[in-house]
Amino acid sequence: MNILESSTHSGCQAVINEIEHQRALIRDLHDLILPTLDPCSRQEKLAQQLFQDIFSSSSKVISFLELGDNSKNQANLIKYRRKGGKNNMDSPMLGEEAKEIGNKRRKNAQHTGSVVTQAPPHFDGYQWRKYGQKWISKAKHSRSYYRCANSKDQGCLATKTVQQKESDGSSGTVRLFDVDYYGQHICMTDDIIHPYVVETTHYTAPMANHNQSSSGSTVVDNDVHEILDESFENLFMMPSIPEYLTDFTDIEMAGTLDEATSLMISEDIWS
DNA sequence: GATATTTGACCCCT
């Protein structure tokens, strides 16, 4: 690492530290303000949403600072892997280097959250591209593999798997999906919408609501009162619901989305 | 024609 890189790196670290400090202050401010607002009121919901957006934004900045040009390198790597494939011996990246990076991705595919959702598991605020589907042994339903739609041009390595749960009879005819998220989004896109959903006929404010199971996955609970008692940590774990979904005309879909908005869990939001 | 999805094969990991 040369002097320039070194100074840039230390500068980035200082900025990250400052942003971390801001996040702590925001957290304190949230704890201070929210109890003074009337639960279920417009102000309370708006405040929740604002805090969520502030925190989401700062998280993105930190991600970019931490990754730096790595995102470009990762994008190039993905391009290479797609173009060259596994048998392309003309590739300049051979031997230990290719092996190292190839393995790294699997090993380091950090599990960042999991949910059980009743809604179609595609509406979570991000755009995804399906890249695979497999029938898992002994499973009744196939598992689908998705990566962030920005993986190609921005090197975003976020992926998720979706698998319909096997019905245990307790949920009747309702279909449940296990959704597991891996990696962090490092992409910046206008497609990720952060709506201020304060008043809609179908949509309740996006309050996190879940019961953390021993396995770390999450199950929907429709009790609104429990939603309002949710801890602050979960507040910022909510996905951003695309704006078009807040004006859904399909009653059934709107109903399932109501629940879907209460599902996203990130296990290390404050880390 | 561009883009997204499907699907069989490959290969890493346990």
Place this chain on the structure above:
DNA sequence: AGGGGTCAAATATC
């Protein structure tokens, strides 16, 4: 050796 994650050609859709 087998399960499961990923690749990439084929196919579908717009």
